[in-house]
Amino acid sequence: MLSRVVPAPVRRRLRSLQARAQRPGLVLGDWRRYRQAAAAEMVPRNPGNARALMAFFSHSLQKGLSRQGDEFRPGFGVAALTALSSAMQAWLRLGGGQDDTFFVEAASTVNAYLARHQALGVATGDKEGLFPPDLLATIRSIDSDLGGVKTVAAPPSSEPRDFAQLAAGRVSIRHFGPGQVDRDRLTQAVDIARHTPSVCNRQPVRVHAYQDAALIETALRLQGGLTGFASPPTLLAVTADLTAFVAATERNEPYVDGGLFAMSLLYALEHLGLAACPLNAMFNHHQDKALRQLLDIPKTECFVMFIAVGPRPDPVVVPKSARQPVDGVLRIHGA
Ligand SMILES: Cc1cc2nc3c(=O)[nH]c(=O)nc-3n(C[C@H](O)[C@H](O)[C@H](O)COP(=O)(O)O)c2cc1C
The missing domain is CATH 3.40.109.10 (NADH Oxidase)
Known part of the structure; x- marks a missing residue:
């Protein structure tokens, strides 16, 4: 109908104006969806965020464990272990299960971290103290090799x-x-x-x-x-x-x-x-x-x-x- 009364160049101009008017909404829509779902600067608000943070800090520890010989820094990763402890607690608080791959990987990575240090004769009491006793007991009870490093x-x-x-x-x-x-x-x-x-x-x-x-x-x-x-x-x-x-x-x-x-x-x-x-x-x-x-x-x-x-x-x-x-x-x- 509109095509019969409005000349083609005007229609094109109108379409272009409409597309331009949509631009801020598209970008704001992206941002809004992202902001509602993603963690607000590393603070989890949903189970997905807690999982992401468990992966983030497990990965950071795995990277540290992958360093060999003189490159390995015993006692590394206090910040990552502290943050991983918080993320694992958040996961459980938000209803996540202990059999979830990300949780098991996190537990297994902590166990690999402790085992590597104990094998080197480096005391780990201060690192274990970064986890509440019940979480540490759960971590110890998880017998898995999902975390850590491989050759x-x-x-x-x-x-x-x-x-x-x-x-x-x-x-x-x-x-x-x-x-x-x-x-x-x-x-x-x-x-x-x-x-x-x-x-x-x-x-x-x-x-x-x-x-x-x-x-x-x-x-x-x-x-x-x-x-x-x-x-x-x-x-x-x-x-x-x-x-x-x-x-x-x-x-x-x-x-x-x-x-x-x-x-x-x-x-x-x-x-x-x-x-x-x-x-x-x-x-x-x-x-x-x-x-x-x-x-x-x-x-x-x-x-x-x-x-x-x-x-x-x-x-x-x-x-x-x-x-x-x-x-x-x-x-x-x-x-
Ligand atoms: C887009 C992208 C960005 C990444 N950035 C980094 C990085 O900055 N540093 C790093 O060490 N690894 C980085 N990685 C590697 C990931 O950590 C790695 O792909 C992931 O842990 C899976 O391990 P895989 O690649 O060995 O299968 C990145 C991977 C992707 C896909």
């Missing part, structure tokens, strides 16, 4: 793995062997990953590679996710070119396309026998600005994530990073 051998190149084996075998590796990553292998990895799908095949992802040790050191100091580990010989910054997007409803797509590409790249690096660890790009304005300048990233690109890459040590110790079972993930509707 992973490099897969023999003579036995090619199928995709399920590759996916199950890939782990984040934060220690790197000596030497540098051959540029041809980096090119090969991106060549594999460039087959990743993207919205309407717009291919917004860019991969910036750095091999200058001083620059990588500075970048990782700003990024903050590999503190306590030696820097990798190669650092990749996965970004998305925002000029590839054409409407406000696409505002999250750079991170979707970027995330998909980054996963392909991680599998490609694993396939090529390299060690890799994804690193977050959850930056505040200062970090974003400083890293953009340091790494020469155009203003038109957003950071998706970094990836530390290097020769793979064999074997290597890594966090166990337990996964929840399939029924924690898959919801089959209408069955």
Whole structure:
């Protein structure tokens, strides 16, 4: 009806004005949904938050436990243990069960932490005191090896793995062997990953590679996710070119396309026998600005994530990073 009386250019203008008017609402809607569900600055308000915090601090302890030899700092992690104790208490207070994967992983990680220290003859009484006696008794009663660290051998190149084996075998590796990553292998990895799908095949992802040790050191100091580990010989910054997007409803797509590409790249690096660890790009304005300048990233690109890459040590110790079972993930509707 409207199309008969209103000329096409006016209709287009009206549609454009309507889309523009929706923009603040879209962004505010995102923020509102996020704010209602996510923890308010690490204070859990629902069981999901308590789980996330248990994973966060279990992971931090597992990373500390994965440090070997002179890199291991006995007695590390007082803040993480304190926060893990609070998160486990919150989980139980909010009605969570003691058989939940995240709770069991947390308990098992605390047990692994205590066992590693006791094996080194380091007293753990002060660390045990960070947990209320009934929680400590529960932790001790959980006989599980879900938490802590594991030693992973490099897969023999003579036995090619199928995709399920590759996916199950890939782990984040934060220690790197000596030497540098051959540029041809980096090119090969991106060549594999460039087959990743993207919205309407717009291919917004860019991969910036750095091999200058001083620059990588500075970048990782700003990024903050590999503190306590030696820097990798190669650092990749996965970004998305925002000029590839054409409407406000696409505002999250750079991170979707970027995330998909980054996963392909991680599998490609694993396939090529390299060690890799994804690193977050959850930056505040200062970090974003400083890293953009340091790494020469155009203003038109957003950071998706970094990836530390290097020769793979064999074997290597890594966090166990337990996964929840399939029924924690898959919801089959209408069955
Ligand atoms: C987007 C993203 C950001 C990450 N950031 C960091 C980081 O800053 N530091 C770190 O040590 N690990 C980081 N990781 C690695 C995760 O800790 C790791 O993937 C997770 O514990 C699962 O372990 P896995 O990769 O060994 O299977 C990140 C992973 C992803 C996917």
